[in-house]
Amino acid sequence: MIGPFPYHVFAHRDGRYQTAERSAGVTPAENALLEQFFFGQTNDPEYLASLSSEPGVIWRRCGERFLLTRVLSGGPDAHGRATLRFETLLIPADSAPSVVRVLDAVVLSRWEKSRAGATITELSASSRDTLHPEVVSSVAQAVAASRRTIHSATNISLKDIQAIVQRCLALPEFSLCFKCLTSGAPVAVAFLYGSGPPTPANLPMEKTPLSQFPRSGSAPAARFATAGVLAVSLVVVLLLANMAAMIHITTRLSSFDRYQNDMQQKILNPVFETRGDVQKSLEQGDQLAAMQDALKQMLGKTATAESLAELANSQRGAKDAIEGAIREGDETLLTKLGELRDASLSTANNVEAIKQELEKLKAPPEPPKAAPEAPKAEDRTQALADRLKTIKDLADYHVKRLTSAIDKLKTQQRARNLLDVEKEALRQMERQAEDFLEAWKNIAEKATLDAP
Numbered sequence: 001m002i003g004p005f006p007y008h009v010f011a012h013r014d015g016r017y018q019t020a021e022r023s024a025g026v027t028p029a030e031n032a033l034l035e036q037f038f039f040g041q042t043n044d045p046e047y048l049a050s051l052s053s054e055p056g057v058i059w060r061r062c063g064e065r066f067l068l069t070r071v072l073s074g075g076p077d078a079h080g081r082a083t084l085r086f087e088t089l090l091i092p093a094d095s096a097p098s099v100v101r102v103l104d105a106v107v108l109s110r111w112e113k114s115r116a117g118a119t120i121t122e123l124s125a126s127s128r129d130t131l132h133p134e135v136v137s138s139v140a141q142a143v144a145a146s147r148r149t150i151h152s153a154t155n156i157s158l159k160d161i162q163a164i165v166q167r168c169l170a171l172p173e174f175s176l177c178f179k180c181l182t183s184g185a186p187v188a189v190a191f192l193y194g195s196g197p198p199t200p201a202n203l204p205m206e207k208t209p210l211s212q213f214p215r216s217g218s219a220p221a222a223r224f225a226t227a228g229v230l231a232v233s234l235v236v237v238l239l240l241a242n243m244a245a246m247i248h249i250t251t252r253l254s255s256f257d258r259y260q261n262d263m264q265q266k267i268l269n270p271v272f273e274t275r276g277d278v279q280k281s282l283e284q285g286d287q288l289a290a291m292q293d294a295l296k297q298m299l300g301k302t303a304t305a306e307s308l309a310e311l312a313n314s315q316r317g318a319k320d321a322i323e324g325a326i327r328e329g330d331e332t333l334l335t336k337l338g339e340l341r342d343a344s345l346s347t348a349n350n351v352e353a354i355k356q357e358l359e360k361l362k363a364p365p366e367p368p369k370a371a372p373e374a375p376k377a378e379d380r381t382q383a384l385a386d387r388l389k390t391i392k393d394l395a396d397y398h399v400k401r402l403t404s405a406i407d408k409l410k411t412q413q414r415a416r417n418l419l420d421v422e423k424e425a426l427r428q429m430e431r432q433a434e435d436f437l438e439a440w441k442n443i444a445e446k447a448t449l450d451a452p
Contacts, residue, residue, distance in 0.1 A: 009087050033060075
C-alpha cells in the first residue's frame with residue numbers, strides 16, 4: 001500500500017476549469033498552483049482514448065512536497081466539447097523516492113480517495129515497457145545544465161518517464177510534462193503528443209532560464225482556426241440574444257406605459273371631481289363670511305359677550321365633531337355626519353330668510369315717523385339670539401356640504417389630503433369667528449361704558 005497522500009482534482013465544472021475535489025491537507029499555495037491550466041486542449045478522439053491506458057503525467061515541486069499529476073479524459077462539457085481531468089497526489093519529500101520507483105504503476109493504478117487522502121492499495125503494471133536510454137541520458141544532461149528541452153511522446157512510455165524522474169529527482173529546477181498538448185508549458189522537460197519520433201536533432205534546445213517561461217501555454221496553431229470559428233459563433237449568438245432582450249424590454253415598457261395611463265385615469269378622475277366639490281364648498285364658505293359681515297352691520301352695538309361666546313363655541317363644536325369623526329373611523333364618521341345632516345335640514349329656509357332681511361336693509365329708508373318707543377333690552381337680546389341661531393344654522397349647512405365631500409374622499413385614500421385643505425378652511429373660519437368675537441367684545445365693553 002502507498003499513501004495516504006493529500007490529493008487534488010482539477011476538472012471542468014459549470015462552464016470552466018476549477019477545483020472539483022481536494023482533501024484537507026492541500027495548502028492555499030498548492031491549490032493556487034494546481035488551478036493553473038497550461039496542458040493544452042484537444043478534441044482528438046485517438047488522444048483522448050489513449051489517456052485511459054497511458055495517462056498524461058505532470059511532475060513538479062511546490063515547497064517541501066512533490067506534485068504528481070495524471071491527466072485523464074474528463075468527458076464532454078455542456079456543448080459537447082472534450083475536457084480533461086487532472087488528478088494530483090501531494091507527496092512529501094521523504095516519500096518521493098519510494099513513489100518514483102514505481103511511478104508508472106502509481107499513475108495507472110486506482111486511487112482510493114477519502115477525507116484522510118488518497119491511498120493506492122494495488123499497483124498496476126505499465127502496458128508498455130520500452131525504454132530509450134539515450135533519451136533519458138540527454139534529458140538528464142539538459143536539466144542539469146538548466147536547459148529546457150522538448151521531445152516527442154510518440155515512442156516514449158511511462159517507463160521512460162519513471163527513469164527520467166529518478167535521474168532528476170534531486171535537481172532543484174526539474175519539472176516534467178508527458179503527452180503535453182502545447183509547447184509553452186512552464187516545465188523543464190516537455191514531451192509533446194504526436195510530434196514524431198525522437199531524434200538527436202530535437203532532443204536538447206537552447207539554454208533558457210525557467211523563470212522566463214509563461215505560467216500557461218497556448219494551443220497549437222492547428223487549433224486557432226477552430227477557436228476563431230467558435231469565437232465568431234459566440235459573438236453572433238450574443239448579438240442575437242441582445243436584440244431579443246431589447247425587443248422584449250421595449251414591449252414590456254409599452255405595456256407598462258398603457259397600464260400607468262389607465263391607473264392615472266382611475267385614481268385621478270375621482271380626485272378631480274372631489275376637488276371640484278371642495279372648491280364649491282369653499283365658495284359657499286366665502287358667501288357665509290359675506291353674510292356674517294352684513295349681519296355685523298345690521299346688529300349694531302347690541303351684541304353681548306355671552307352671545308358671541310355661544311357663536312364661537314358652536315363653530316368650534318362643529319370643527320371638533322368633524323375631527324373626532326375622522327379619528328374614530330369610517331363607521332363613526334358616517335354616524336356623526338348623519339347626525340349633522342339631520343340637524344341642518346332647515347338651512348335653506350333660514351338662508352332665504354336672511355337674504356330677504358338683507359334686501360329689506362338695502363331698501364331706501366321710510367320717511368321719519370314719530371319717535372317709537374325704545375325697544376326694551378330683553379327684546380334686543382332675543383333678536384340677537386335669533387340672529388345667532390340663524391348663523392349657527394348656516395354653519396350647519398356648511399357642515400353638510402363638507403359631509404358630501406368627505407363621503408367621496410373616504411373611498412380614495414390618496415385623496416384624504418384634500419380634507420386637510422377643508423380643515424384649514426374651518427380653522428380660518430374659526431379665526432374669523434374669534435376675530436369677530438373679539439370685535440364684539442370691544443363693542444360690548446364700549447357700550448357698557450357709554451351706558452348711563
